[in-house]
Amino acid sequence: MSNDIDSTENDGENGIDSQKPEKMFTLKKWNAVAMWSWDVECDTCAICRVQVMDACLRCQGENKQDDCVVIWGECNHSFHNCCMSLWVKQNNRCPLCQQEWSVQRIGI
């Protein structure tokens, strides 16, 4: 990457730079765009049947979209955190594989 950006810039203004510059192209600025999504195997929450990228219906109804995150079990299955916290009160197993539910991580 070039470290003489300033000097070439000055030359450029005159337009009579007969010597070949050290670099033909210099990247000056990059405005990148990226998209984030939950790193999940299945796009849909099996409990509420809503896409995990959207908030669960309960949170949508209460306007708490931003707080509706995803939770992963040790089995690597994932659900809305709020859906799962209701689910485990009745049955402490993963709804998909019936393994004992233990939390691997919670999305932030």
Next chain:
Amino acid sequence: MMSLKPRAVAFDEKWEKIEETVTLVLTLGAIKQKYWNERFSDIYALCVAHPDPLADKLYLETKSLLENHVRDLCVKVSAQQDENLLSEYYKHWLKYSTGAKNLNCLYSYLNNQYVQKTKMTEADIMYGGTHSHDSGDRNVRNCHETTGELGLDIWQRELIIPLQNRLAALLLACIKQDRCNQNTDSPTTTIRGVIFSFIDVNMFKNKSSLELFENVFEKALILETGEFYSSEASAILQECDVSQYMEKVINRLSEEKLRATKFLPPSSHTSVEKEVQTKMIADHLATLHAEAPAMVAQENTRDLGNMYKLLKTVHGGVSVMVKQLQEHIKQKGLQATNNLKGDNVPAQFVESLLKVHQKYMDMIKNLFSNDQQFVGALDKAFESVINHRVTSRNICKSPELLAKYCDSLLKKSTKGLNESEVDDKLAQSITIFKYIDDKDVFQKFYSRHLAKRLIQQQSHSMDSEEAMINKLKQACGYEYTSKLHRMFTDMNISAGHNQKFQEYTSQQKIELGINFSINVLQAGAWPLGQSTLTPFSVPHELEKSVQAFEAFYHKNFSGRKLTWLHHLCQGELKVGFTKRTYLITMSSFQMAMLLVFEKTDSLTCAELQQHTTLNDEQFYKFLQSLIDCKILTASEEVLEKTTVLKLNFDYTNKRTKFKITVASPKETQQEVEHTHTSVDEDRKLYLQAAIVRIMKARKVLQHSLLIQEVISQSRVRFIPQIPMIKKCIEVLIDKQYLERSSSSSDQYSYVA
């Protein structure tokens, strides 16, 4: 000092004096205070006389005295010729009514002590009890009224009733003279006074005090009014057109209003006005209505205003006008939006519609005093204009055009408009937005434009952006704009990321070598088609940035993955191989292609594509843009795998800082189609969600009721097609959200 003690009294002796005074009172003769006081005491003495009170006798004598007096007056008055009758009557009435009032004072002991006691109670009136007859108190059984009331009653019975026909006829004649602009035979005060005497004569009665007036005069007046204006209307219509007729009727009505206040009690004002309206307007409704289409078509403001004034008085009278105007506005709206040509069709479309809207809003305000019926007609007309389709197969362009219009306002390029002007125009576009049926289509287009503006930093002002989203939210609710809001917050969050990332890189002593910034978008919230995704090998100049940011991001968040959207990334490349140095803004793909030429002066297309790993579609599209702007030269016009590409060392441009854009009209067309198909998908989901919501609440519901409910819930977004709703019900039955009731075939029940 007189004695208050009851004692024996000689009636005749006292009465003689009382009679004399009473006659004076009735004729408003002069009475000395002394005599007045004496008579007052005499009346008291008679009332409390011992052994038998003489109140009853006094009452009867007074009554017959009054009767005789009034009968005499009646003879005098009725002897008058017609021309003097009213004034003679009025003269005597003024005197007599004042006299009767005074007499009431003179007799106040009798009135207070005897009359009040025997007045019938409410219960007596209700159950027909005649209290005074049953009470056995024969002395006061005749005293039903105070002397004042008695006097007025006698006037009514002995004077008004015998003369009623003559009086009424003369009064009506005077009113007719007034209507014909002639001098009335009697002065206004007399006419009014005589008319009011019919009411004042009953002033002591609480109920039905207007009965006499109504029977003696008002009925006849209304009848006469009807006849007069009926023939007046026919006469005017004989010689005038409807426009002139309406003016005359309005004059007539306002004159009649004045006349009513001049002569008549308030209770008659409306009935007379009603009668005039009936005869002059309601009876000629067909004639008026027949002129409505022409007046509406010519937008003749004076005639329309007049016609509204007239027709609003008749129940349902304006409906023809309302219909005409609705159709008229619709035609004007369609004309304004028909055959739009040129580059700024969206602006022409919205602004000409707004002009039409404003024009008719003003008309309705000025001519029709904002009558709700007309406002409704304007709304209906605009609904049909804005949702107009040439045929049912065509899609309605309005949502797209309006969204484009908003985009053009919110984009930086908008010239000559300051922020408040832009905000005004945006606020106005909400007027149009409210009429759109397919609000979801608008939202699709709007969010795509918004995404572009935000990502490419083309927004004129973030305040305007936010204000507009809030306006849409106000019109359609939170859910409608939640994704737009989400996009907006992603931009704010990204600004935070950029700041923290800078701190992170300086802490970690990471040298990126370029000025890096990023927008991290939440998947699902942004309308970014997957079709443009292509493999892409990031130029090594950027790799460090990518890696550093990913490390930073994963440190801060858990469970997230990042997908780089290179087709949306832009960079600034300094070009130094030419005579002058240029600073060119371009996409990552273009950058990647040019960077390959750092090491070589010529390449085939195939080689270049291999370096970038772009798919064919994207590769040739972006390559073409570089050739079009003459930075690269190609050995052939049509690009093939073997075409040789070279840097153009003779490249010149007047500007040293510019941007290479990728023109792709074809893609835009695709995008439009894509938008419409994705709208359909969204609608299905929306309907399914609505059905589940309704069924969850109702448990069991009939098919037709369910359809109705779904339509009413969806209306804020779009007008759902019934076949689509049916399909969604089928889908939900398949997914076991619903089932058909076992009891009835057209009923569904919710499966929990």
